[in-house]
Amino acid sequence: MTDATTDTNGMALAADGTPLKKRLGQALFRSKMRALGLATPLLLLIFFCFLVPIIIFLIRGVHNDTFEVHMPAVSVELAQWDTTSEPTEAMYAALAADLVLAKETKTIGKVASRVNRELSGTRSLFTKSARKAKKLEAPYKDALIGVSKKWADIEVWKALKVSAKSWTPAYLASAVDLKYNADGSFERKSEERRIHLQLFVRTLEISVIVTVMGLLLGYPVAFLLSTLPARTSNLLLILVLLPFWTSLLVRTTAWIAMLQSQGVLNDLFVIFGLATDEDRFSLIYNKTGTLIAMTHILLPFMILPLYSVMKTIPPTYVRAAKSMGATDWTAFWRVYFPQSIPGIGAGGILVFILAISFYITPALVGGEDGTMISNFIDFHMRKSLNWSLAAAMGGVLLTIVLFLYYIYDKVVGIDNMKLG
Amino acid sequence: MAATISGDGSVVFDRVQKSYDGEVLVVKDLNLKIDKGEFVTMLGPSGSGKSTCLMMLAGFETATHGDILLGGRPINNIPPHKRGIGMVFQNYALFPHMTVGENLSFPLEVRKMGKDEREAKVKRALDMVQMGDFIDRRPAQLSGGQQQRIALARALVFDAELVLMDEPLGALDKQLREHMQYEIKHIHENLGITVVYVTHDQSEALTMSDRVAVFDDGIIQQLSTPEALYERPENAFVAQFIGENNTLSGVVQAIKGDAATIKLDDGTVTEALAVKCGDVGNRTTLSIRPERVTVGGNKTKNSTDAKVLELIYLGDHIRCRMNVHGNEDFIVKVPNSAGHTHLQAGETTTVSWGKEDCRALDA
Amino acid sequence: MIKSLLLGAAAGAIVASSAMAAEITVVSWGGAYTKSQIEAYHKPWMAKTGNKVISEDYSGGLAEVKSQVEAGNVTWDLIDVELSDAIRGCDEGLLETIDPSILPAGADGTAAMDDFISGSITECAIPTIVWSTIFAYDTSKIADGPTTIGDFFDTSKFPGKRGMRKGPKSNLEMALAADGVAAADIYDVLGTPEGVDRAFAKLDTIKADTVWWEAGAQPPQLLADGEVAMTTAYNGRIFNAVAAEDKPFGIVWDSQVFDLDLWVIPKGAPNKEAAMDFVAFSTATEQLAAQASYISYGPARKSSSSLVGSYHTKPDLAMGPQMPTAPENFATAIQNDFEFWADNQDELNERFNAWLAQ
Numbered sequence A: 001m002t003d004a005t006t007d008t009n010g011m012a013l014a015a016d017g018t019p020l021k022k023r024l025g026q027a028l029f030r031s032k033m034r035a036l037g038l039a040t041p042l043l044l045l046i047f048f049c050f051l052v053p054i055i056i057f058l059i060r061g062v063h064n065d066t067f068e069v070h071m072p073a074v075s076v077e078l079a080q081w082d083t084t085s086e087p088t089e090a091m092y093a094a095l096a097a098d099l100v101l102a103k104e105t106k107t108i109g110k111v112a113s114r115v116n117r118e119l120s121g122t123r124s125l126f127t128k129s130a131r132k133a134k135k136l137e138a139p140y141k142d143a144l145i146g147v148s149k150k151w152a153d154i155e156v157w158k159a160l161k162v163s164a165k166s167w168t169p170a171y172l173a174s175a176v177d178l179k180y181n182a183d184g185s186f187e188r189k190s191e192e193r194r195i196h197l198q199l200f201v202r203t204l205e206i207s208v209i210v211t212v213m214g215l216l217l218g219y220p221v222a223f224l225l226s227t228l229p230a231r232t233s234n235l236l237l238i239l240v241l242l243p244f245w246t247s248l249l250v251r252t253t254a255w256i257a258m259l260q261s262q263g264v265l266n267d268l269f270v271i272f273g274l275a276t277d278e279d280r281f282s283l284i285y286n287k288t289g290t291l292i293a294m295t296h297i298l299l300p301f302m303i304l305p306l307y308s309v310m311k312t313i314p315p316t317y318v319r320a321a322k323s324m325g326a327t328d329w330t331a332f333w334r335v336y337f338p339q340s341i342p343g344i345g346a347g348g349i350l351v352f353i354l355a356i357s358f359y360i361t362p363a364l365v366g367g368e369d370g371t372m373i374s375n376f377i378d379f380h381m382r383k384s385l386n387w388s389l390a391a392a393m394g395g396v397l398l399t400i401v402l403f404l405y406y407i408y409d410k411v412v413g414i415d416n417m418k419l420g
Numbered sequence B: 001m002a003a004t005i006s007g008d009g010s011v012v013f014d015r016v017q018k019s020y021d022g023e024v025l026v027v028k029d030l031n032l033k034i035d036k037g038e039f040v041t042m043l044g045p046s047g048s049g050k051s052t053c054l055m056m057l058a059g060f061e062t063a064t065h066g067d068i069l070l071g072g073r074p075i076n077n078i079p080p081h082k083r084g085i086g087m088v089f090q091n092y093a094l095f096p097h098m099t100v101g102e103n104l105s106f107p108l109e110v111r112k113m114g115k116d117e118r119e120a121k122v123k124r125a126l127d128m129v130q131m132g133d134f135i136d137r138r139p140a141q142l143s144g145g146q147q148q149r150i151a152l153a154r155a156l157v158f159d160a161e162l163v164l165m166d167e168p169l170g171a172l173d174k175q176l177r178e179h180m181q182y183e184i185k186h187i188h189e190n191l192g193i194t195v196v197y198v199t200h201d202q203s204e205a206l207t208m209s210d211r212v213a214v215f216d217d218g219i220i221q222q223l224s225t226p227e228a229l230y231e232r233p234e235n236a237f238v239a240q241f242i243g244e245n246n247t248l249s250g251v252v253q254a255i256k257g258d259a260a261t262i263k264l265d266d267g268t269v270t271e272a273l274a275v276k277c278g279d280v281g282n283r284t285t286l287s288i289r290p291e292r293v294t295v296g297g298n299k300t301k302n303s304t305d306a307k308v309l310e311l312i313y314l315g316d317h318i319r320c321r322m323n324v325h326g327n328e329d330f331i332v333k334v335p336n337s338a339g340h341t342h343l344q345a346g347e348t349t350t351v352s353w354g355k356e357d358c359r360a361l362d363a
Numbered sequence C: 001m002i003k004s005l006l007l008g009a010a011a012g013a014i015v016a017s018s019a020m021a022a023e024i025t026v027v028s029w030g031g032a033y034t035k036s037q038i039e040a041y042h043k044p045w046m047a048k049t050g051n052k053v054i055s056e057d058y059s060g061g062l063a064e065v066k067s068q069v070e071a072g073n074v075t076w077d078l079i080d081v082e083l084s085d086a087i088r089g090c091d092e093g094l095l096e097t098i099d100p101s102i103l104p105a106g107a108d109g110t111a112a113m114d115d116f117i118s119g120s121i122t123e124c125a126i127p128t129i130v131w132s133t134i135f136a137y138d139t140s141k142i143a144d145g146p147t148t149i150g151d152f153f154d155t156s157k158f159p160g161k162r163g164m165r166k167g168p169k170s171n172l173e174m175a176l177a178a179d180g181v182a183a184a185d186i187y188d189v190l191g192t193p194e195g196v197d198r199a200f201a202k203l204d205t206i207k208a209d210t211v212w213w214e215a216g217a218q219p220p221q222l223l224a225d226g227e228v229a230m231t232t233a234y235n236g237r238i239f240n241a242v243a244a245e246d247k248p249f250g251i252v253w254d255s256q257v258f259d260l261d262l263w264v265i266p267k268g269a270p271n272k273e274a275a276m277d278f279v280a281f282s283t284a285t286e287q288l289a290a291q292a293s294y295i296s297y298g299p300a301r302k303s304s305s306s307l308v309g310s311y312h313t314k315p316d317l318a319m320g321p322q323m324p325t326a327p328e329n330f331a332t333a334i335q336n337d338f339e340f341w342a343d344n345q346d347e348l349n350e351r352f353n354a355w356l357a358q
């Protein structure tokens, strides 16, 4: 091999005289483009099927234009209002006009729901006023106050002002138990209405415990699987995977049968005298139930990456360690364990991320202190129909997960993780 | 230092048997005595049970029957980590998550050795394999040959009296392998340790060992010095396995002392050295090394006509395939010396050999 | 020639009839309740019109309707909803308006508008039944059973776990009633911050002993499993457990909270015409009365009362006294105030959830 020829500056040159670096860049660029071209359909699919819906949903958490779209005139007036002075006649007139419009387009319910979230009791104020809006005449201030005295209340107008802002931090604030005021300030919600922060903390706590328990239970199982002869280990692997063949709902319900106070486990406790018939253990419909059921359900997700990593650790390492005088424990701890860390990382992250957004199981067996943030996202999606708040909570959850992922990358390193 | 029992490094296998599945004996009846400071190689085809023997010695497999003695003491019930045996694995088994230095200091750490002493020993061991500059590298950053040296150093660093090596050079290219053979041999000589070495490569075994145990089918076929092994194979397997070998088969007609009269399958009668041919009437295989056959010359009792079938020019000698007594794969090496016989394919010539170079072995 | 003409006509007839036979998707709450609707509404309607009804279950709320309507992909034709959802869905433009003139007059000749419970016909919804939230207990376990709502909140007199629906609705009302507020004043009290505090304070007294349920099928199961000593429940579910499964359950009617279930049609329903016809058919006097022999929910038409017979498998089990509207059950009944809940549910839900999580 000869070195590439160099020009006067000592820069390496290719056969045709162009600088070698440039030629290499060109050659690589072409192959990169070709690779990109092949991957494009897949990237587009990922983009449109995964990213776009998530982004759209997250945007809902900071954007809600229900009020601005359906009450256009008063929205303009509210934008100029300073939140402290008396509402003007122009504002009342615009409101009256918008009420008529909203009644005709059958959107008054949406508007009323929107404002009602800011101030309870305004829903009926809107629907009632809208029904009479057509007959109102100037001066609108007196006319509206004639319909309901509440229209004179400045708090109602503040609620309108908050609602009229389409791009708003109000939902994000609410997701972390803050209240966004009309004047742009934040304050903590009153004590008896604070709930989300506590739930985020509990969700993280449950996820961490489930991950740790999964690791403690899954590690020996994966180890056993990886050391057994192929035929036995395949059979056992099927047993590990068996739960995947039944629905999540069935598995959770099975735990209800096991753990409830008249359930199998408590019956055994009574038989063996560990509990009395009247005073059985509460193993379900609380945090204990959530932890037990979730650990069981997520266990395979811990075992599989661990197993696939352990499978690749040749037994000669441990033998080598022992031949050098290491006891079983030292050989395991100093030689085997460090090499299984990629599996722990993968299993841990997998279980943690699945756990943090777990939903059906805590809903069924969680009772009150075992429910998680996803159950509240679900509540706001399906029951209270406050999709914006649900989106904001989802956004906060996503941020927490990304942040933890970042920390993990800094501490352990993402490339030090092996999924299979 | 942890109490280990490798003692003076001598090893005895006493009627050792091993079966993995309770049906087949992988090791049948192993009797082997290895003296302190000896370099003994277990040589045999793949699957012949060599590694199994080594693993029993290291303590990772238990003997189904029989005793293994180390320094005169039976070790059947002693766990591997108390045996104090150094070991080099085929794939080196260097710990990927530790640096070279950490790999070497591992056996010292588990022996609770102080830091200074550890560092000194690690350095000495690395210098011994000329790898002193690589102390902070990770195994993945080393070439195969370098990894091999580290593995060797690691097996030696804790001053084991007995070192086991299971095909340690198997993954290296030919040149490097030959180079390492000499290095291992030198280290062995310098340190005076006992080495039990496993390989399926006969030239490796012959180059390095004091004695070679040829394995086949779970038993030692022959245990002797490299020279004896080549010159005086005791059975057809060894003759076939070690070096190149021509065979002729026939039936024993008469035996007188160490001289046997054999009637070959083509009806000719010839003389041979009776080694393992059994009694009169037994079938036997005659083994003749190619380089012991002379071409041309006068007819003697042990000479015959041979038809030249093929000639291959190899520089220092010419390899000649002939038909001798009906065996069409009979190889003769004609030295490319001044004035040697020039053969032509298709011509018929005379080949002859000494009676003592024609060994009558088992059929 | 003639033959092919005939064939053509026959083929035409098949095409025509299959085009005419509509297939509507009716969504309801499942279990014994849906079964009563199938027996009393779906089967006779299918027999009469030749149309087909596909029955689906849901667990209430407007979420699914909202996403169907907003996505412009409506697959449901008719939904059984609670009054508050009917009003709210109508306000938000999620529901079709239903012209009450399609409703037939009562069997006794009363005009439809006068026959239904007063004020129950709204712009987008036609009522079918009156149901109520009551509380029930296992008579085989508690011999001298509870009789008042106060007993439900009295764990020293009646020890054991309590089951309640996971949500503020009807729980707050019952709590105030147990605390001595008269049925007529409940929502006035609950409209004040002090009233809400008072209700939560009452709930606090049994919070530690409470198991919360979400689906209507759960309370009878909780009782049967012995998980709770008493539980609030929908009266029909308890009745069904007693009548169909011979469970030894007793219902306490004191301070029952009653509500309406109504038919609504989502905006843009694929088979709107057929759904309208189904609404008119199923809310006729006879159908409502027929339903009452399968489940103990009161017919929304006054004219149906006199036709209510006995339980469909037990001729000696008269259904009249099982109805929430039966005079002996109705004395202390509280009517669910949908407007109050429409106005306050966001705040009270939030507070209830926070209270639960504490």
Ligand SMILES: Nc1ncnc2c1ncn2[C@@H]1O[C@H](COP(=O)(O)OP(=O)(O)O)[C@@H](O)[C@H]1O
Pocket: B020, B021, B026, B044, B045, B046, B047, B048, B049, B050, B051, B052, B053
């Ligand atoms: N762990 C084991 N279980 C069962 N059979 C084995 C095991 N290890 C080796 N064997 C069998 O024992 C025989 C000898 O193997 P081995 O000692 O590895 O031979 P070698 O090292 O000479 O190639 C082979 O037939 C092999 O299949």
Ligand SMILES: [Mg+2]
Pocket: B050, B051, B052
């Ligand atoms: Mg081997």
